Amino acid sequence: MKRKVAQALKTRKVLLSDGAWGTALQAHGLKGGQCGEMWCMIRRHEILAIARSYIDAGSDIILTNSFGANSIKLAHYDLADRAEKINRAAAEISREAAGDDHIVLGSVGPTGKIILMGDVTADDLYEAFAEQVTGLEKGGADGILIETMSAIDEATIAVRAAKENTVLEVACTFTFERAGYGGFHSIMGHTIADYVDAMRDVSCDIIGTNCGNGIDEMTEIVREMRAIEPDLPIIAQPNAGKPEIVGGEVVYKETPEIMAAKTPELIEAGANIIGGCCGTTPEHIRAMSGVILTI
Numbered sequence: 243m244k245r246k247v248a249q250a251l252k253t254r255k256v257l258l259s260d261g262a263w264g265t266a267l268q269a270h271g272l273k274g275g276q277c278g279e280m281w282c283m284i285r286r287h288e289i290l291a292i293a294r295s296y297i298d299a300g301s302d303i304i305l306t307n308s309f310g311a312n313s314i315k316l317a318h319y320d321l322a323d324r325a326e327k328i329n330r331a332a333a334e335i336s337r338e339a340a341g342d343d344h345i346v347l348g349s350v351g352p353t354g355k356i357i358l359m360g361d362v363t364a365d366d367l368y369e370a371f372a373e374q375v376t377g378l379e380k381g382g383a384d385g386i387l388i389e390t391m392s393a394i395d396e397a398t399i400a401v402r403a404a405k406e407n408t409v410l411e412v413a414c415t416f417t418f419e420r421a422g423y424g425g426f427h428s429i430m431g432h433t434i435a436d437y438v439d440a441m442r443d444v445s446c447d448i449i450g451t452n453c454g455n456g457i458d459e460m461t462e463i464v465r466e467m468r469a470i471e472p473d474l475p476i477i478a479q480p481n482a483g484k485p486e487i488v489g490g491e492v493v494y495k496e497t498p499e500i501m502a503a504k505t506p507e508l509i510e511a512g513a514n515i516i517g518g519c520c521g522t523t524p525e526h527i528r529a530m531s532g533v534i535l536t537i
C-alpha cells in the first residue's frame with residue numbers, strides 16, 4: 243500500500259493541503275449547471291493553472307478536479323460513460339503540477355443519492371466509487387480523499403471501494419453543522435463520534451472534516467474528533483467563513499489574514515493536515531503556509 247501522507251507526517255508536524263477548486267472554477271467562468279469536472283478534458287490548461295496556483299502558494303498536498311466525477315452525477319450531463327477517463331485526466335493534471343515531491347489526493351465527493359430514500363442501492367454506489375478511484379489511481383494519484391460526506395452508509399461504501407480497488411492511502415472527511423444542543427452533527431444526523439466509529443470500522447487511514455464551517459467551528463470539531471481518536475491523522479479544510487448572500491451572490495468573508503491568525507489554534511486542536519474549502523483561494527493557502535513555517 244502507498245502511504246505517502248503517513249510517511250510525510252513522520253518528519254513534519256503539519257502538512258498543508260490546497261484551497262477551493264469550485265471557487266477557482268467559477269473565477270475561470272464556470273456557470274451553474276455546467277460540469278466543471280469535464281474541464282479536465284476540454285479546458286485542461288485552466289485546470290493545470292489552478293493546480294499550479296496551489297503548489298506555488300505552498301501546498302504540500304493538492305487535490306484533483308474530480309469532486310463530482312462519479313458516474314451517477316455525470317449522468318446529469320449525459321457523461322456517465324466518461325467517468326473513468328475524466329478521473330484519470332484529473333489525476334494526470336494534478337500530478338503534472340505536483341511533480342514527484344508533492345502529494346496528489348484524488349477528490350471523491352458524494353453522489354447526491356441517498357440509500358435510505360431508495361434512490362440508489364449500495365451496489366450502485368460501490369460500483370460508481372470503484373470506477374472513480376480506479377481512474378484516479380491510473381492517472382497517478384497518491385491517495386484518495388473522499389470529502390463533504392454526510393451519510394455514514396455512503397461514506398463507508400466509498401472507503402471500501404477505494405481500499406478494495408486501489409493500493410492507495412484513503413482519507414474520508416465529513417461536513418458537520420452545529421445542532422440545537424450545541425454539539426455538531428451531519429445533515430443526516432450523524433455525530434462526530436458516530437462518524438469516527440464508522441471510519442475505524444472500515445480502516446480509513448485519515449479522518450477529518452471539510453466545508454460547511456469557518457475555522458472557528460472547525461477548530462471545535464477537530465478538538466472533539468481528536469479527543470475520540472488520538473492516533474489517526476486528522477485533515478481539516480474550513481470554508482473562508484460562513485457563506486453570506488450579498489447582492490444575490492454567495493460570498494465568504496474570512497480573509498487570508500483572518501484564517502492565518504486562527505491557524506495555530508486549529509493545529510493545537512489536533513489537525514495534522516490543514517487547507518481550505520469553499521471561498522478559500524491560493525492567497526489563503528499562502529497565508530496559512532507562512533504560519534506553518536513558524537511552527
Ligand SMILES: [Zn+2]
Binds near residue numbers: 452519
Ligand atoms: Zn466547501
